[in-house]
Amino acid sequence: MASNRELYSMMSNMGFSGGVTQPARDRVTELRVGDRLAKGFEFCPYKLIRKYPFLQGKKSNQDLQECMKTTIFDDRTWTFFYLLDPGPNHREPLLLVPSSQFEEYLSYVSLYMRMRVSIPGGQEREQFFITFGEMDTPLPRFIGHANSHNAVDSLRSQIPKLPKDDLTRMGTVALAQYNIKMDAIYATVKSEKRKKDPEAARLRRFQRHKGYGRMMKRTQRYLGLRSPVIEQANSRIPGMEWNGNMPAPFRTDDSVRFVCVDVEAWERATHIVTEVGLAILDTRDIRGVPPGGVGYGYNWFPLVKSYHFRIREHIDKVNHQFVAGCPESFHFGQSYIVSSRDISGILSTIIEDKESEDKRPIVMVGHDIGQDLRYMTKVGYNIWRVPHFSDEVDTQSLFQVYKKSRDGRGLRTLCQDLGIPGHDFHNAGNDATYTLRAMIAMAVNSASQSFVRRNDLQHSGSDPGEWSDGPMDDGGLPGKSAEPI
Structure with a gap:
């Protein structure tokens, strides 16, 4: 069996290219199913995109895995092509996307994670830029567009009904070279065999999801929508007939x-x-106000x-290539232009409520909160040092x-699903406000739907789902993350 290095060498000799993308050729919106692009x-390969986080060093990059899992279909539609396995083993069809789309997506991931993420260099780079059609061998055929995992599965299921290339008309040499090339491609997307423990994976998933459930319950407790467990009676829970028209x-x-x-980063x-x-909700202000x-x-x-707040030294830097930045379109007050040396002190004054002697608990909120908290340290403010x-x-x-879903969603998609009006996303002030509104909406609506259900399950001992520790749980102790090194 050929080594990976030998396979990469074969691929290089047979049309794999590490060159730049070709945006002029990436005009595929008018293709019909079965159509082919020029040689x-x-x-x-789509599987290589899914495998990408595991290619970054010997150990998988957990942050990158989570980011790509969350954002791969975040307001994004991929264009898919397919090729059938020419060999006798009839491996599953090869799904392909334009390399330029993956490069553009990695630029978006870089902005999302605030770190450089790119296609590797050297021979490893070549497997991300494959060309076809040498010696009149088959070209990938267009199959459709997809903006979700289910849509990809649907496209894949249609392939057996779609046109197939007649390999009998190919010369012996061309067919042999094509088989070698396809074997090399399949080798790059093949998952390494490793022993898996399904039960351990299930338990890890359950613990993660239960943690999300505890976070929801603590949020409701802070908002007065759930009682602390110490106050929960053994009989009917007070306020069981509650609805949003009541405090x-x-x-x-x-x-x-x-x-x-x-x-927001450049x-x-x-x-x-x-x-x-920043967006701030003081729970003293909601007392007596029906949600x-x-x-x-x-x-x-x-x-x-x-x-x-806009940073004066970087006011000329506006995003446009991967996200539509709109720093001048803040809809919830006045924007302030401040210097980079002053922003840390301003954040400290507002977040820590330094004008008040009452140092009440601070609960930090964000959409993928870890990224924003870590990024605040870039402007000199460390929230972990606040008692x-x-x-x-x-x-x-x-x-x-x-949603009882294993997939995350982008902020825009989340707001649309919740029915929260919003526009001019990627303005930091707007996004903070929309994020806090989304938290309120999910906590309130979930609470209003659960009161009767909680009463029915009160004596059952536990919630049978994987998302909860049981109806009598109040979310437990706070879940603050550790200060990054």
Whole structure:
């Protein structure tokens, strides 16, 4: 069997190319199913894209795995082509996408993660830029567009009904070379065999999802939508007939302040922070205020205080290539232009409520909260050094438990699903506000739907699902992350 190095060498000799992308050729919107593009167009195997996080060093990059799992279909549609296995083993059809689409996606991931993510160099790079059609061998055929995992599965299921290439008309040499090339491609996407423990994987998933469920319950407890377990009676839970037209049925736990943060970085150098947005909900302000009759907490939205800061030294840096930046389109107040040396002190004053002597608990909120908290340290502010920073809420995780879904969603998609009006995303102040609104909406609607169900399950001992520790659980202790090194 040929080694990987030998396979890469074969691939290089038979049309694999590490060259630049060809945006002029990437005009595939008018293709019909079964159509083929011109020879020389560069493709990347879809399985190699899914395998990409595992290619970064000997150990998988957990952050990159989570990011790509969450964002691969985040407001994104991929264009798919297919080729059939010419060999006798009839391996599953090879799904391909234009290499330029994967390069563009990695640029988006770089901006999302605030770190450089790119296609490897050298021989390894060649497997991401494959061309076909040498010696009149088959060209990939267009199969369709997909914006979800289910859509990809649907396209794959259609392949047996689609046109097939007649390999009998190929010369012996061409067919042999084509088989070698396809074997090399299949080798690059083949998953390494490793022993898996399905039960261990299931338990890890359950623990992760239960953690998301506890986060939701703590959020509801802080908002007065769930009572602490110590106050829960053995009989009927007070407020069981509650709905959104009534004030929150329980006291707001510890009178916390929710502080949502969003940080925007420049797409050309993602270590440069261009905007910081904050949105704050003081739970003292919602006392006695019904969250809203439709069950989504809209009456609490005006009680959120929003802030938007632009960094003076980088005010000329506006994203446009991968996301549509709109720093001048803040919709919830006045934008402030501040210097990079002052932003840390400003954040400290607002987040820590330094004008008040009452240092109440701070719950930090974000959409993929870990990224934004770590990125605040880039402007000199370390939230982990604040004594009354007590908990974190990640709306990506809340949405997963809210929908009982294993896949996360982008902020725009999340707001659309919740019916929250929003536009001019990727403005840090807008995004912080929309994120906090999404948290409110999910907590309120989930609580309004669960009161009767909680009463019915009160004596059952546990929730049979994988997302909860049981109806009598209140979310437990805060889940603050460790300070990054």
